[in-house]
Amino acid sequence: MNSLKPFLILIALAFLMPWLVLIVYPSARLKAYVTEVAYAKEDDTKDAVFPTGRSYLVAGARVYAANGCAYCHTQMIRPTYAGADRWRSGWSGREEDGLARETLPFDFLGERYAYLGVQRNGPDLSNVGHRIKEAKWHYDHLYNPRKVVAGSIMPAFTNLFTTRPVVGQVSELAVDVVDRGGSQYEVVPSGEAKALVGYLLGMKKDQKVPKSIVAK
Ligand code: HEC
Structure with a gap:
């Protein structure tokens, strides 16, 4: 009976620790982050390009969702500790301009859903707008990828x-x-294809980030 108490404490800790580390801490960080972005000082943001004016792409995002593109494609450049995404050429944005970076919640500001995706049967599309610049390429590809x-x-x-x-x-x-x-x-x-391709051509998630949220 003596060892029951430490045993129960250990069990409690085994559940408590992951809960704190995986749920409580990240959600507190995210909350602070969102508040900071919302109230970022003007100084901080004047050289940052907010990825807001993207609302015209909403139609394209809907087509993306409706056709299940997110089943095979991600929009998530993981931090290096969670994968080698940053080393894949062209995935994380403009390396030559020093803007290549991992994906941040900031990239989805103003978007109703973040199509992060679940698995990668195809390449990550976060910065496909930098890699493929021709609408015609997308049309041919969507119509017949093998061509x-x-x-x-x-x-x-x-x-x-x-x-x-x-x-x-x-x-x-x-x-x-x-x-x-x-x-x-x-x-x-x-019209749906045109909206979708507009969305893909504008897919660039390497905008400059306000200073206040870089150094975190
Ligand atoms: C069943 C899985 C699957 C689905 C669903 C899918 N794709 Fe793909 N996609 C791939 C694979 C695999 C490739 C790599 C081969 C290629 O380029 O065709 C690819 C490549 C691409 C590329 C070229 C990316 C690059 O960097 O070369 C684009 C753009 C693309 N897909 C867009 C889409 C869009 C938009 C949709 C939804 C309408 C979609 N895909 C749905 C599997 C998929």
Whole structure:
């Protein structure tokens, strides 16, 4: 019976410690962080670019969510202690400008959901806007990934395209032209595809961070 008390204390500690370290501490840090960003002094922020004006990309983010891109892609450059993301070329932003960094909660300010993702069957997309700058590349890739990247296992998102008869010249954005009963039809991106590609082209999570939250 003598050893029951220390045993119970140890059990309690075994649950208490992870709770403190994994839940209480991070949530207190995040709360302080959010308050700091909200009240950051002007001095602190004048050379920082807040990733706010992104609301026009909301439509694209919706398409991203609806098509399950987050099942295979992350938007999360992990701190080095949690992975080797910073060493993957182009993943963490503009190395040449010294802006490459890990992802911060700051990057999702003003966004309703953060599509961090759960696993990486494809590359992290945090800074894909720096890597791929052509809308046409995205359209071709979304319509038929294998046409652009040999052996790609990314599914084709043909649902984001519509087929219409060719009137005059074939559209610049057409990803395919098909012959049906003697007349030509072109496959062009739908409004959803355009919103999604706008979102991808603007995907840059390496903005300068206000000084007050860098040194943490
Ligand atoms: C089943 C997993 C899967 C899903 C779902 C998926 N992807 Fe991919 N994606 C991949 C793989 C694998 C690659 C790497 C091969 C390639 O480039 O095609 C990739 C590559 C990419 C690239 C090129 C990235 C780079 O740096 O070269 C982009 C952009 C992209 N995907 C966007 C999307 C978007 C947008 C969606 C949702 C409409 C999506 N993906 C859904 C697996 C997936």
